[in-house]
Amino acid sequence: MRKIIILTLTIFGFSLAKGVASRFVLGRPETIIINWLDQCRIQKPYRYQNLTLFPIVTNRQSRFEYLTLEEGLKCQYLEITELGSGEVNKVRVRNQSKYYIFGLAGELILGAKQDRMLKEDVLLPPFSGWLEIPVYCTEHGRWTAQTPKFYSRGLIVPGMLRQTARKTESQVEVWQEVDRFHTKLNIHSPTKALKEVYEASRVFDLGKPYLRELIAVPSQIENIIGVVVVVGDRIICADLFANHSLLEKMWEKLLRSYVIDAIAEPKDNGITINQVEQFLKSIRDCNFTNLPTPGAGQLVRFKSKSRHKFFKPSVVGSALIFRDDVVHLDLFPQVSDFASEPQPIPRLDIRRERLYR
Numbered sequence: 001m002r003k004i005i006i007l008t009l010t011i012f013g014f015s016l017a018k019g020v021a022s023r024f025v026l027g028r029p030e031t032i033i034i035n036w037l038d039q040c041r042i043q044k045p046y047r048y049q050n051l052t053l054f055p056i057v058t059n060r061q062s063r064f065e066y067l068t069l070e071e072g073l074k075c076q077y078l079e080i081t082e083l084g085s086g087e088v089n090k091v092r093v094r095n096q097s098k099y100y101i102f103g104l105a106g107e108l109i110l111g112a113k114q115d116r117m118l119k120e121d122v123l124l125p126p127f128s129g130w131l132e133i134p135v136y137c138t139e140h141g142r143w144t145a146q147t148p149k150f151y152s153r154g155l156i157v158p159g160m161l162r163q164t165a166r167k168t169e170s171q172v173e174v175w176q177e178v179d180r181f182h183t184k185l186n187i188h189s190p191t192k193a194l195k196e197v198y199e200a201s202r203v204f205d206l207g208k209p210y211l212r213e214l215i216a217v218p219s220q221i222e223n224i225i226g227v228v229v230v231v232g233d234r235i236i237c238a239d240l241f242a243n244h245s246l247l248e249k250m251w252e253k254l255l256r257s258y259v260i261d262a263i264a265e266p267k268d269n270g271i272t273i274n275q276v277e278q279f280l281k282s283i284r285d286c287n288f289t290n291l292p293t294p295g296a297g298q299l300v301r302f303k304s305k306s307r308h309k310f311f312k313p314s315v316v317g318s319a320l321i322f323r324d325d326v327v328h329l330d331l332f333p334q335v336s337d338f339a340s341e342p343q344p345i346p347r348l349d350i351r352r353e354r355l356y357r
Contacts, residue, residue: 095128111149128295138178141193242326
């Protein structure tokens with residue numbers, strides 16, 4: 001009898017461990033996300049010309065350390081290739097290291113038959129073997145092998161392109177948004193590659209003052225884990241990370257992407273901290289959906305339940321959760337013309353307690 005009990009407990013323990021190892025998400029994802037946001041606070045904004053960054057800080061930060069996609073490729077821990085003879089919206093990747101490697105939705109991988117961007121956040125587990133990950137094409141004028149494997153130049157697509165991809169989940173819309181950036185910034189690329197926007201000398205020169213003024217933001221604010229990005233009078237996105245360390249690793253390429261948005265949309269400033277607060281609070285009024293992910297953790301998509309005509313911050317976003325920590329959360333307005341208005345935005349929560357204390 002004792003042997004049976006021990007065997008039963010051993011089998012149960014193995015099954016539980018196996019389940020935790022495959023997902024590492026113990027609580028309800030929406031509860032994890034909202035409880036985490038409850039402990040975040042918005043700080044005084046940093047601004048240069050028409051680009052405004054509202055820092056988000058919290059004392060609750062994950063102690064887990066992640067490598068970035070760029071670090072993994074640089075150290076030759078990662079290998080990314082075309083899937084078979086090539087598929088537009090899938091590539092294959094393997095992590096040959098002992099580390100967890102994080103890739104952000106919108107990160108560019110270059111070369112192979114055409115440049116791509118990651119469709120979703122992904123956390124590649126140690127010694128993963130080959131995995132298939134979803135991508136969007138960002139260079140629709142080329143389908144010839146340029147390099148045998150993909151490589152990185154530390155680029156993330158602009159926030160407005162990430163917003164389009166998140167809202168529409170359409171390759172055609174992604175191509176059209178790439179074309180719009182080429183048109184707005186007067187870029188001429190034979191293959192219509194998004195990377196050409198970043199490499200254009202005129203764009204580089206226009207972006208240098210932004211980078212100079214804002215590159216040090218993470219080092220100037222204690223416990224910062226992310227920002228809400230505003231261009232002119234329009235909220236573009238929010239990016240929040242598990243901890244300060246991961247934000248710092250991602251910061252330069254994120255900032256460069258925000259700068260492209262600012263250069264492409266020269267508008268006057270006009271968003272208040274109250275509007276930013278309501279934008280983040282709107283997650284409470286979302287439907288949450290668990291999505292499959294080829295990597296570790298749990299991928300969660302959320303979208304506003306309703307779009308009341310008086311409630312501007314109708315949002316869409318996603319979060320990658322691992323070991324009950326949010327690795328990364330992105331948030332985008334659903335209404336493309338979200339902008340500053342003279343009337344206050346109605347409170348989402350009619351209770352007296354505030355989301356950000």
